[in-house]
Structure formats: structure tokens, C-alpha cells
Amino acid sequence: MPAPRANMSYRDIKQVVLDRIQNRIWAPDSLLPSETELAVEFSSTRTTVNRALRELAEEGYLERKRKAGTRVLNSPVRKAQFSIPLVRDEIAETGAAYRYSLVESRIMPAPAWLSSRLDILQKQEVLHLRCMHYADNAPFQYEVRWVVTESIPEVLDADFTESGPNDWLVQKVPFTNLELSFMATKADQTVSEFLDAPLGDPVFTAERITWLRNKPVTLAKLFFAPGYKMTTHL
Amino acid sequence: MPAPRANMSYRDIKQVVLDRIQNRIWAPDSLLPSETELAVEFSSTRTTVNRALRELAEEGYLERKRKAGTRVLNSPVRKAQFSIPLVRDEIAETGAAYRYSLVESRIMPAPAWLSSRLDILQKQEVLHLRCMHYADNAPFQYEVRWVVTESIPEVLDADFTESGPNDWLVQKVPFTNLELSFMATKADQTVSEFLDAPLGDPVFTAERITWLRNKPVTLAKLFFAPGYKMTTHL
DNA sequence: TAGTGGTCTAGACCACCCG
DNA sequence: GGGTGGTCTAGACCACTAT
Structure with a gap:
């Protein structure tokens, strides 16, 4: 599992967060640290952390709410994408x-x-x-x-x-x-x-x-x- | 159709661009102006334009390549998203x-x-x-x-x-x-x-x-x- | 090689909403 | 009310690739 280090891209952060979710370091229903805190941990900025978390939410792993924070979904509503070719x-x-x-x-x-x-x-x-x-x-x-x-x-x-x-x-x-x-x-x-x-x-x-x-x-x-x-x- | 004005959010820009695609103002296979140019037109910044275009590309409307620019896809590979409920x-x-x-x-x-x-x-x-x-x-x-x-x-x-x-x-x-x-x-x-x-x-x-x-x-x-x-x- | 998109930074303001 | 995420700005460097 990748460890936090400096100069992490939003992709790196996504991967680390995903690993933590999948290894139950952040268990289902639990709350993640705030973007600001994560930005510090990853030696990154909130903008970058935000993109990582936003994409993970779009992919169905996280649920994000203002004030409430970012939560791990218990049963990830994975979305099947069918392309509809001619x-x-x-x-x-x-x-x-x-x-x-x-x-x-x-x-x-x-x-x-x-x-x-x-x-x-x-x-x-x-x-x-x-x-x-x-x-x-x-x-x-x-x-x-x-x-x-x-x-x-x-x-x-x-x-x-x-x-x-x-x-x-x-x-x-x-x-x-x-x-x-x-x-x-x-x-x-x-x-x-x-x-x-x-x-x-x-x-x-x-x-x-x-x-x-x-x-x-x-x-x-x-x-x-x-x-x-x-x-x-x- | 929304007209470009100041203070447009990335959502507004998405909508304007989508309208132009759907009304063939930007025809299939044609090249869009660069992010920098669009940022000027929309009185916005490249970051904001980038997000709008990036999302439209993810949704299957555009194809983006470095140096080549952003192109309208002729047959939008629309993606059906099935959630897979329990x-x-x-x-x-x-x-x-x-x-x-x-x-x-x-x-x-x-x-x-x-x-x-x-x-x-x-x-x-x-x-x-x-x-x-x-x-x-x-x-x-x-x-x-x-x-x-x-x-x-x-x-x-x-x-x-x-x-x-x-x-x-x-x-x-x-x-x-x-x-x-x-x-x-x-x-x-x-x-x-x-x-x-x-x-x-x-x-x-x-x-x-x-x-x-x-x-x-x-x-x-x-x-x-x-x-x-x-x-x-x- | 030059132009385009990809990404990061540092900072800011705001909307929402839980407690 | 205050903390969280949502978004925008202004600027920068970089990676890719068409020409």
C-alpha cells in the first residue's frame, strides 16, 4: 500500500484513500478527516484532496455532505457503465x-x-x-x-x-x-x-x-x- | 440558450457548451477553441473552463488531446449508468x-x-x-x-x-x-x-x-x- | 518545437446543514 | 453558529503530441 509522501498527485491520493477503505482502515459508515486535515497529511493542498475525494464519491465509494463531512459508504453503489455502441x-x-x-x-x-x-x-x-x-x-x-x-x-x-x-x-x-x-x-x-x-x-x-x-x-x-x-x- | 456573461460557474459553462454542441454551432468532429480562449469569452479562468470541458468529455460528448485540442465527438458514446442495487x-x-x-x-x-x-x-x-x-x-x-x-x-x-x-x-x-x-x-x-x-x-x-x-x-x-x-x- | 490540455498551488468566499 | 465541502481565482510548471 502506498504511503503518504510529498508531491502526491490527486491520483496518488485517490489510491491511498481507496486502499484505506478497502483495508477497513476507514471502515464503512465512518467519517474521514476533513479535506484540510488530509491536505496536511498528504503535504498537498485542499484543492487536490478535494478532487481525489470528489472523484471517489462519483465512483460510489464515499458520500460527502457539507458540514457533515465525508463518509465511507457501507455498500458501495457501484455503477455499471455500459457504453451503447452502434x-x-x-x-x-x-x-x-x-x-x-x-x-x-x-x-x-x-x-x-x-x-x-x-x-x-x-x-x-x-x-x-x-x-x-x-x-x-x-x-x-x-x-x-x-x-x-x-x-x-x-x-x-x-x-x-x-x-x-x-x-x-x-x-x-x-x-x-x-x-x-x-x-x-x-x-x-x-x-x-x-x-x-x-x-x-x-x-x-x-x-x-x-x-x-x-x-x-x-x-x-x-x-x-x-x-x-x-x-x-x- | 444561456448567453455567456460574467461570473459563470463551471456548470453554466457546461450548459452553454452542451447547447452549442446540440445546436450544431460546434458541429461533430469540429475543434473547440482552446481553454484559454474560452476562459476569455466566458470571463472566467482556465481552471473553471477546464472542469466544464473535462466533465463533458467524461460524459462522452468531447474528446480531448494535448496539443490537438478539444473535439466534438460525432456519435456521442453515451454511457448508460446502471446502479446495481441489492x-x-x-x-x-x-x-x-x-x-x-x-x-x-x-x-x-x-x-x-x-x-x-x-x-x-x-x-x-x-x-x-x-x-x-x-x-x-x-x-x-x-x-x-x-x-x-x-x-x-x-x-x-x-x-x-x-x-x-x-x-x-x-x-x-x-x-x-x-x-x-x-x-x-x-x-x-x-x-x-x-x-x-x-x-x-x-x-x-x-x-x-x-x-x-x-x-x-x-x-x-x-x-x-x-x-x-x-x-x-x- | 510550439501549442494544448493536465495538474498543482495558495488563497479566498460562500452555501449548506448538523448540532 | 460554526465547520465542512463547493467552487472560483490567478498563476505556474509540466507532459504530451501534432506538425
Whole structure:
């Protein structure tokens, strides 16, 4: 374990503090010395100590309150960070070749469930898209999407035969808000055919809703091919 | 959109910069002015501008390189942050009553797949646990867990009849490393019975491996009751 | 090699909130 | 009320890396 010495960077201080937490030198629920005291111990300044502690708090190890001081959290609420890559990138990273294909594209009135889900008017015009993403010609993801045309009229002029709506939207719409859900669903007839999975088999499914300044832009359902596993390290 | 003025906090600056990104005033791939220039524009100091830009970079909007400058990312790698609550807390938040039940606890040699998964010796001693978590007496989660006794011998003296291993481990082991995976699995006979789900139905499943200073501590498989949906906002 | 971000210092004022 | 963290300032040196 590193020992306090002079010229410690905020990274060094983070590490020392983390070690003390993990070795129960500062037990859960206990109070740390004040920033000022720690600055003295580490022969540093309060600014530097502050950054170290602030980051540890962001990472879920500490809780900080004015006047109350800095406390060690008993059960660190570790935060899993999933990056949400474009399908294309996700496939490219595995070294496989990416292929895209448009299955269907049509304009329609929003079905009731969608209206209520996105909080838009019943039968409001939406662009309905279905597409497939392949990795080395094996089905990887089946995408079903609805885009609220009123929120982004340019979508009607976009061409989705060559590349997916996700690519287009990411470039075009600086979304401000996002809801992401994961679940396990049962492969219905369509999903089963597109993903080459037995009917009724479990399918890892993501649902993604995007807003632009509180106006709903799009809802996408992403069905992943059998065996898909979403993993994160931290 | 906020306009630059004097006395802007780093939060204000963040907001202004974010607005400019989202309104394409600073387009994707374009270079921002240097910190020094921005400090002048915002009548602030470089330190303050630095914090604003640093945080925006952490949040996935910007890419910063020495000498190269600060660039707007074209497809913001938005990061989904899932907090990973204890089952107990997750249930409590819904307002339901939490109930725990130990199904099985026994010491055994690690099966081959586990050894290879955790990178431990074949047949190394592990504590095998199975338990159930209920919400208002409805099955919520079926937990299957293995704990490497060598990594944490105290686990042999712990009592898991009243509360789950997760609670105990969180209190006892300051894990340093974590791998978390999500997938959709098919309910086998056991899972089907415990979760009261039809055999073969999709089950949302999480797998969690924890290390303490590079030594594997535990692997848990968490099977969620039908209809479970994991959601995050950002 | 020169310009950019990364970080540290020393000091200051303030907002919050526990006791 | 007073102590703690939150933040800002003004300045400095340094590390990296594009050119």
C-alpha cells in the first residue's frame, strides 16, 4: 500500500484513500478527516484532496455532505457503465463483417400502445422501419423502429436502404434524453425467422426511447440473436 | 440558450457548451477553441473552463488531446449508468415486502466450468448457495452462487439462513473488480419451479463475478421472474 | 518545437446543514 | 453558529503530441 509522501498527485491520493477503505482502515459508515486535515497529511493542498475525494464519491465509494463531512459508504453503489455502441461498431469490434439490410419502411398512424408509450397523440404520423444487422452474414440483430415524423420531418427524405436509421439519427439528431431497457422476450414468428432462432426461444431484447428537448423522437426495439450476452467490467 | 456573461460557474459553462454542441454551432468532429480562449469569452479562468470541458468529455460528448485540442465527438458514446442495487433495495423501492429464503448450502469441489471461468484450480473448494428472493411473496429472483472459500474463509462461518450472501459479501468483502453480464436464458426445470414460470420460457439473467485483489471471490447467477425489465434513464 | 490540455498551488468566499 | 465541502481565482510548471 502506498504511503503518504510529498508531491502526491490527486491520483496518488485517490489510491491511498481507496486502499484505506478497502483495508477497513476507514471502515464503512465512518467519517474521514476533513479535506484540510488530509491536505496536511498528504503535504498537498485542499484543492487536490478535494478532487481525489470528489472523484471517489462519483465512483460510489464515499458520500460527502457539507458540514457533515465525508463518509465511507457501507455498500458501495457501484455503477455499471455500459457504453451503447452502434451495432455497426459492436460488430466491427469482433472482427466480423457488418452487413445491413432494410426489411420494411412505411408511414403509418401511431398504434395506440405507441402513442401512450411516447405520450403523443393517437394516430400521429410515424415512420415505421424494420431492418436487419448481420455479422459475417449471420443474423445479429433485428431492429424494429418507429420515428415520430413531426419531431424530425427530415426523416421522410432520408434513405435507409443503404444504412440504418440508427446511423442517420445519431448524425442528425442530438438527442437530449434517453430511456434504455433490457429484458428477455420470447421469439415470435417474425423474430424467429429473422434471427434464425427456434420459435418461442428466449431473445435478449433492448428497448430504447429517445427525446429531443422533451419531444419524443424514436422508439426502437432491438432483438439480439440467440447467445447474445451483454458484458461490462468495472 | 444561456448567453455567456460574467461570473459563470463551471456548470453554466457546461450548459452553454452542451447547447452549442446540440445546436450544431460546434458541429461533430469540429475543434473547440482552446481553454484559454474560452476562459476569455466566458470571463472566467482556465481552471473553471477546464472542469466544464473535462466533465463533458467524461460524459462522452468531447474528446480531448494535448496539443490537438478539444473535439466534438460525432456519435456521442453515451454511457448508460446502471446502479446495481441489492435485491432487497430493489424490491423495497417498489414498495413491496422483501422476503428471503435459503434453498441450499453446501461445500463442494468446483466443477470444471467454474474453475475455468474463475481461473482457479480444478476441484478447489467452493461454497455453493441457492436462494430465493420474494417481493410480496411472489418470486422475484432465484440466485445461484459459488463462493471461493480460499479467497474468503470467513464465509464458512457465516449464516445464510436469515439473509442472503449478497448482503453478507457486500458488508464483508470490499471487492475491487467486477464483471457483469446480462442475457436471456431458457427456464430449466429448477428455475421454472422457483420462479413459477413455464418451462422453457425466457428468463432475464444476470451473471456477476467479483474479485478481491485479482483473486476471484464469487460468481452469482441471478434469474429474474418473468416480466422483469431493467431500465435506465440518462 | 510550439501549442494544448493536465495538474498543482495558495488563497479566498460562500452555501449548506448538523448540532 | 460554526465547520465542512463547493467552487472560483490567478498563476505556474509540466507532459504530451501534432506538425
